Amino acid sequence: xxxxxxxxxxxxxxxxxxxxxxxxxxxxxxxxxxxxxxxxxxxxxxxxxxxxxxxxxxxxxxxxxxxxxxxxxxxxxxxxxxxxxxxxxxxxxxxxxxxxxx
Amino acid sequence: xxxxxxxxxxxxxxxxxxxxxxxxxxxxxxxxxxxxxxxxxxxxxxxxxxxxxxxxxxxxxxxxxxxxxxxxxxxxxxxxxxxxxxxxxxxxxxxxxxxxxxxxxxxxxxxxxxxxxxxxxxxxxxxxxxxxxxxxxxxxxxxxxxxxxxxxxxxxxxxxxx
Numbered sequence: 605x606x607x608x609x610x611x612x613x614x615x616x617x618x619x620x621x622x623x624x625x626x627x628x629x630x631x632x633x634x635x636x637x638x639x640x641x642x643x644x645x646x647x648x649x650x651x652x653x654x655x656x657x658x659x660x661x662x663x664x665x666x667x668x669x670x671x672x673x674x675x676x677x678x679x680x681x682x683x684x685x686x687x688x689x690x691x692x693x694x695x696x697x698x699x700x701x702x703x704x705x706x
Numbered sequence: 707x708x709x710x711x712x713x714x715x716x717x718x719x720x721x722x723x724x725x726x727x728x729x730x731x732x733x734x735x736x737x738x739x740x741x742x743x744x745x746x747x748x749x750x751x752x753x754x755x756x757x758x759x760x761x762x763x764x765x766x767x768x769x770x771x772x773x774x775x776x777x778x779x780x781x782x783x784x785x786x787x788x789x790x791x792x793x794x795x796x797x798x799x800x801x802x803x804x805x806x807x808x809x810x811x812x813x814x815x816x817x818x819x820x821x822x823x824x825x826x827x828x829x830x831x832x833x834x835x836x837x838x839x840x841x842x843x844x845x846x847x848x849x850x851x852x853x854x855x856x857x858x859x860x861x862x863x864x865x866x867x868x
Contacts, residue, residue: 605810605813605814605817605820606820606856607707608707608710608751609820610814611707611710611714612714612747613806613809613810613813614716614803614806614810615717615718615806616806617802617806617810618799618803618806619717619718619721620806620837621802621806622718622721622722622795622798622802623721623793624775625798625802626725626791626795628791629790629791629794630791632730632770634730634775634776634779635730637772638724638733638734638737638772639725639813641737641764641768642721642725642737643817645717645721645740645741645744647802648748648760649714649744652747652748652751652753652756655749655753657820658711658820659820660826661751661752661828662752662825662826662827662832663826663835663836664756665753665754665755665756665828665831665832665837666750666831666832666835666836668753668760669755669756669832670836670839670842670843672756672759672760672763673810673843673847674762674846674848675764675768676763676764676767676849676850677846679768679771679772680771680850680854681850681854681857682855683771683772683775684853684854684857684858685857686775686779687775688858690778696779698806
């Protein structure tokens with residue numbers, strides 16, 4: 605493994621774990637969306653590292669573009685749900701979501 | 707290599723700023739900056755199309771969506787946000803760096819040798835070999851649009867009912 609690939613894998617893993625930590629630690633719904641974005645940055649870096657290592661940048665770019673689209677749709681739907689939750693509960697606290705009714 | 711390390715260091719720095727900032731608008735700005743740095747990294751590795759997508763969609767669209775949501779929700783819950791995760795973020799980052807080091811060392815042992823795959827352009831892969839992905843992406847965009855419409859319509863219908 606070359607040094608750039610190792611650096612990419614290292615940073616990708618670091619960002620992934622930071623995202624998971626933030627995801628588990630925060631209570632604000634908007635911060636949860638941000639944590640998912642941090643996690644996604646880490647995954648993008650690891651995809652890039654794997655593709656660069658194998659010398660298949662065409663395939664890697666294709667997968668990264670697909671992942672970015674998935675990430676964007678996820679963020680858009682999550683943010684819409686955040687707006688609805690705020691209007692329903694007058695709060696962004698995730699603990700209040702236990703009082704949802706069907 | 708030195709430039710790459712600086713860029714990756716900035717990426718981690720912006721992720722940490724995003725985690726510790728009290729103001730959500732600063733956090734959104736940090737996310738946009740992290741996306742810009744990531745797109746520079748992608749450019750430097752020759753992934754030009756992916757870099758353009760990252761720059762326009764992640765640094766642009768998602769940031770605009772996020773700032774709009776912050777302004778819509780008026781960020782009413784800053785006082786209830788626990789400060790403990792932000793305080794422990796730096797020590798945890800050291801722990802995560804150690805785990806990542808072990809991960810990279812383990813990966814170096816199990817990864818197959820660096821390959822030189824046949825030079826295939828992004829266009830050939832995307833429109834030729836990965837056509838199913840394109841169909842999946844179109845479906846995802848439709849799911850996203852219809853999902854948003856359903857969420858917003860359900861809310862407006864609920865209001866009308868009230």
